[in-house]
Amino acid sequence: MTGMTQIQGVWEYIRAAYIAPWVVFIVYAIQLWIRNRHLQKLESENK
């Protein structure tokens, strides 16, 4: 270190950043599951 100060107290931000992709993937997967259920319902109604 040459007189520079590292940014402190950042683990909350890092935690949020590492959790966010999981949240997005899970939300997307749930969206796919809901659509799949809707399609199954439509398919059974139109048999």
Add this chain to the structure above:
Amino acid sequence: MQTLFLIAAILFFGFAQYRGLFIAPTDGMMGEVYRILFVHVPSAWMTLLFFFFSFTGSLAYLITSKSKYDRFSYCTAELGLYLNILTLFLGSVWAKPTWGVWWTWDPRLTTTTLLFVMYSGLLVLRQMIGDPERRAKVSASVGLLIFINVPIVYMSVRWWRSIHQIQSTPKNMDPDMAFTMRLSAFAFLAVCLALLWFRMRLAKRESEIELRLSKPPTQEGVE
């Protein structure tokens, strides 16, 4: 097979995150906060990559008129939009401890937000057109047009004065950091491709049902 690929991708993603959090060395200047880049940068790359996929799908549809390219185009645009939102969020999480603000109207941030608005518009537009063929043609044309913003997003840090740093290369990165960055990018890609695979299958079924429902009932089918 699909589920196995998804599970493998998730495990790979978990390992990449573990490496980004605990194995990659601490940055001499920024300390630990730079670890956010191991998720923010690959997320941004995937956003641009999926919008590029969408562009190729649009182009292929306009050339061949095959509906599978239309499905590929909008499925990748949809996934790209999720990644776009993630990138903007992660950028904000990065900006607060390093720049001191959650948001600033910097060229990179502004063009990335425009990207979000444009692709949201494209997906909304699709919902407004009933006829599948017309919908595919219109959205392919709009998809080609709005892709112009993708290279602008990429080059914005070089073309305009920006608080956002310019692209790093493996030459100006520690080899361990560069490796973790690449690993994280491939992990993101693996999960996104697994999700795309599910989405494409669903889209095919949606098209089949739409086609079946749009056909007028035959004489035999009428009670």
